[in-house]
Amino acid sequence: MKTTLIAHSPDADDIFMYYAIKFGWVGMPGVRFENLAADIETLNEAVLGGQHEIAAISFALYPLVRDNYALLRTAVSFGEGYGPKLIKQKGKKLRPNFKVALSGKHTTNAMLFRIYYPKARITYMNFLEIEDAVREGKVDAGVLIHESILTFADELEVEKEMWDIWQELSGGGLPLPLGGMVLSRSIPLLKAIEYENTLTKAVDVARKHKERLSQMLLERNLVRIDAATLDTYLELYANDDSISLSPLQFKALDKLFELGYKHGFYDTIIKADDFTIPLEYKETRFS
Numbered sequence: 466m467k468t469t470l471i472a473h474s475p476d477a478d479d480i481f482m483y484y485a486i487k488f489g490w491v492g493m494p495g496v497r498f499e500n501l502a503a504d505i506e507t508l509n510e511a512v513l514g515g516q517h518e519i520a521a522i523s524f525a526l527y528p529l530v531r532d533n534y535a536l537l538r539t540a541v542s543f544g545e546g547y548g549p550k551l552i553k554q555k556g557k558k559l560r561p562n563f564k565v566a567l568s569g570k571h572t573t574n575a576m577l578f579r580i581y582y583p584k585a586r587i588t589y590m591n592f593l594e595i596e597d598a599v600r601e602g603k604v605d606a607g608v609l610i611h612e613s614i615l616t617f618a619d620e621l622e623v624e625k626e627m628w629d630i631w632q633e634l635s636g637g638g639l640p641l642p643l644g645g646m647v648l649s650r651s652i653p654l655l656k657a658i659e660y661e662n663t664l665t666k667a668v669d670v671a672r673k674h675k676e677r678l679s680q681m682l683l684e685r686n687l688v689r690i691d692a693a694t695l696d697t698y699l700e701l702y703a704n705d706d707s708i709s710l711s712p713l714q715f716k717a718l719d720k721l722f723e724l725g726y727k728h729g730f731y732d733t734i735i736k737a738d739d740f741t742i743p744l745e746y747k748e749t750r751f752s
Contacts, residue, residue, distance in 0.1 A: 506569025544641035
């Protein structure tokens with residue numbers, strides 16, 4: 466029995482999309498899955514160092530790890546009219562060189578922020594610390610991600626929606642790519658196909674049994690939010706569009722990678738579909 470580690474963030478959408486496996490609803494012959502929950506930038510850095518076979522990452526990181534990891538089509542999070550929020554104390558006026566807290570150098574929101582606010586002074590910190598840093602005046606503003614976009618304190622207000630920044634930079638009409646999953650290219654292709662199919666089934670099963678799974682997560686204190694907030698959050702970031710990348714989502718990823726190249730974050734332009742696992746290989750080989 467091979468033990469395979471899946472590394473994901475501790476936010477509710479990642480937990481929801483993985484726990485159909487953890488609870489034994491979905492499995493893979495000959496494989497015992499274990500999970501590791503870590504801050505998204507910790508995961509980004511780990512993948513940069515080749516530490517995990519299967520991991521969640523920020524989409525903006527992918528071009529930097531494309532040689533060592535394939536991009537999975539499943540367990541993806543996009544924003545459609547929503548996303549991370551740049552928040553500040555109510556009534557505060559931000560100067561062009563305002564000090565801002567971001568959740569990590571390689572996060573998608575950080576890349577888009579740096580393109581849009583080139584004069585801002587950036588400090589990076591764990592996403593759980595950003596709201597308090599803004600409230601306490603340690604920074605002028607901060608970009609909230611994950612569940613905190615729904616629960617931030619009343620004394621704070623939104624300066625700019627990352628969704629609006631994305632619409633301006635991308636030209637509009639595309640969902641906002643945030644995060645997805647990658648799989649090490651060291652895994653043999655047939656086994657890689659099995660892993661992707663298993664993970665896809667896990668997200669599909671989670672969605673089909675959303676109410677039951679959500680209740681189990683709440684009863685076990687596996688999420689940081691209440692039932693109503695969890696329900697809202699899952700419809701944002703672990704919805705039916707999270708099961709498998711759509712043509713429109715692929716187009717959005719291509720635009721993200723194009724913007725990153727244009728602004729010097731990457732050494733070349735890539736097309737997302739060129740770096741996915743060829744699922745048809747199994748059928749072709751054994752036909």
